[in-house]
Amino acid sequence: MxxxxxxxxxxxxxxxxxxxxxxxxxxxxxxxxxxxxxxxxxxxxxxxxxxxxxxxxxxxxxxxxxxxxxxxxxxxxxxxxxxxxxxxxxxxxxxxxxxxxxxxxxxxxxxxxxxxxxxxxxxxxxxxxxxxxxxxxxxxxPGISSVQVLAARHKIPLNRVGESILVTTGRHAETCDPAEIGNAVVMLDFNASFQRFRGQDMDVYWGAYLGCPDETLVSGPVDEVTDVLLETRARLRAEKGWIMDTYLLRRRGGSE
Structure with missing residues (x-):
């Protein structure tokens, strides 16, 4: 065998x-x-x-x-x-x-x-x-996932009190009604779909190359950091030829 x-x-x-x-x-x-x-x-x-x-x-x-x-x-x-x-x-x-x-x-x-x-x-x-x-x-x-490392690096829990966590894809984030998303980890996002969530009173916790020497983190209100994120993703992809990133979208107002 x-x-x-x-x-x-x-x-x-x-x-x-x-x-x-x-x-x-x-x-x-x-x-x-x-x-x-x-x-x-x-x-x-x-x-x-x-x-x-x-x-x-x-x-x-x-x-x-x-x-x-x-x-x-x-x-x-x-x-x-x-x-x-x-x-x-x-x-x-x-x-x-x-x-x-x-x-x-x-x-x-x-x-x-x-x-x-x-x-x-x-x-x-x-x-x-x-x-x-x-x-x-x-x-x-089984292994440690980028989802776990993302939360650890940003020093946040994945879910707030009494709240569920959705783990989904960029393909879903790109097409869903933004109002559906309250607390979600997004993976495999080729098209930077976090930019669709401007004006939704949401925060983003983003990480690229998590657990690697060139790990990069960005966090803040989606409305304020989207442009920074788009520039950062483009620069990293141009420098390395590939990017592996994960992020959490979180609507404000939940129970911590």
Whole structure:
């Protein structure tokens, strides 16, 4: 039997690894890394390699790197585009397990933050394990998420007394009625949708590259800091070639 581990590695800093994640990393024979296209891809791989170096030192292990399929941004049906993208990734995982992982060996993917939050690798790997007829065992190791780090960095709780917290996507924030949002963490926001919430009496707590050496934080009333945020995001993306940010939108007037 082969074993595949999906290990939550936190938002980038090796110190955010849990003890369980470190123990899991030390069991692994082969680490699979999917390389994204575009400027900045080397830095993303280096963060993973730094974690392995920190945890494993001189221990013998292999790293197998392959190209991650791009997701189309055409004006097509969103669900269909994502389904095609997931099918392509599933085939890549299937090939890696078949060709680069021997019987009795343990392979792993290091996933940003926690594998359960907006990362469908869990679903793809679970499907492969189910179809393997007992040939592939799957284990999930949870990790510290950027959501947790965001709250810690801004020194705020995620929810106020008696209040729920919504974790959603930029796609939803870009299209919903702003009045629907009272207390929400927004992830995967390509189009800086926080700017839609001007005039809503809301505060924003924003962070980019959370847990990394170049972590950047901005907070304040949406009406006052939107222009600063837009400039900051554009500058960081231009400098690094990529940006990974998360933010909390909070309507004023709730119970602290």
């Amino acid at each position: 082969k074993t595949l581990l999906l290990i939550g590695m936190g938002p980038g800093d090796p110190e955010y690894l849990t003890l369980q994640a470190i123990d899991a990393i030390r069991r692994v024979d082969v680490f699979f890394m999917l390389e994204k296209e575009g400027r900045g891809k080397d830095e993303l791989l280096q963060l993973r390699r730094a974690i392995l170096s920190r945890c494993l030192g001189d221990k013998d292990y292999r790293v197998v790197t392959t190209t991650s399929p791009p997701r189309r941004r055409a004006d097509e049906d969103y669900q269909e585009v994502v389904q095609v993208w997931h099918d392509e990734k599933r085939l890549i995982f299937e090939r890696l397990i078949a060709e680069d992982l021997g019987d009795g060996q343990c392979g792993a993917l290091l996933l940003w933050g926690d594998p359960s939050i907006y990362d469908q690798t869990v679903s793809l790997a679970a499907d492969l394990a189910e179809r393997s007829a007992g040939g592939l065992a799957l284990e999930i190791v």
